[in-house]
Amino acid sequence: MNKSELNSILKKARTPEPAKEFWEEFPQQVARGLNRERTENIRPKQKPFLRLAWGFATAICILAAFAVGHRRGQVKAKTSTDILANAKVVGETLAMFPNQVRAIVQDERGINLVLSDRADVPVSPPLYVSICDGKHCSSLVTFSGQEIQVAGQKLTVLSDAQGGIILMGNDFAWSSRDPSYAKNDLKIEAKPLTAVM
Numbered sequence: 001m002n003k004s005e006l007n008s009i010l011k012k013a014r015t016p017e018p019a020k021e022f023w024e025e026f027p028q029q030v031a032r033g034l035n036r037e038r039t040e041n042i043r044p045k046q047k048p049f050l051r052l053a054w055g056f057a058t059a060i061c062i063l064a065a066f067a068v069g070h071r072r073g074q075v076k077a078k079t080s081t082d083i084l085a086n087a088k089v090v091g092e093t094l095a096m097f098p099n100q101v102r103a104i105v106q107d108e109r110g111i112n113l114v115l116s117d118r119a120d121v122p123v124s125p126p127l128y129v130s131i132c133d134g135k136h137c138s139s140l141v142t143f144s145g146q147e148i149q150v151a152g153q154k155l156t157v158l159s160d161a162q163g164g165i166i167l168m169g170n171d172f173a174w175s176s177r178d179p180s181y182a183k184n185d186l187k188i189e190a191k192p193l194t195a196v197m
Helices: 003-012 020-041 048-081 087-096
Strands: 101-107 110-115 127-132 137-142 147-150 153-159 165-169 172-175 187-192
Touching (some): 127 165
Antiparallel strands (some): 101 110, 101 137, 165 172
16 A cells, blocks of 8 residues: 555544534533542641651650660570580481480571591590680580680690690690689680580
């Protein structure tokens, strides 16, 4: 079809005429549309006191949620640092790796299990040791005769026949019998976990 044929078809075509009912209902449709626009644009005025009350209530809810969340975080932090003092948890871990666990260490990075390649760790009561330097705390469960890394140096953990615990290093010595002395202002707590055996 070329341009001239298209023009002749368009000239012959008539404009469609709407039905009679359309013209009878058209004014009412326009009036309804205009009324709808007016009612949508009219908003009831809000009182400033009501806005202030809603804002205050929202702020209280946010503060309460923050306080509850903060409190739960503190409770979780306290219970998570003592997980290694739980004899049942330690006993179950030792049962999974008999005579292979050199230490279970918990610090800010999480819980780490230090295993021996062979089942050559001597059978003895596990020892719980907690060390804080003011900024960082770590706790561990190990056995007498094992070496641990504390404050950048290797320490040997020893237990005596009376249940005392000694930490020995090149420039470091600490005993649970005299816990007041700790180099570099370390706070150390140590005890045997006899309920595990």
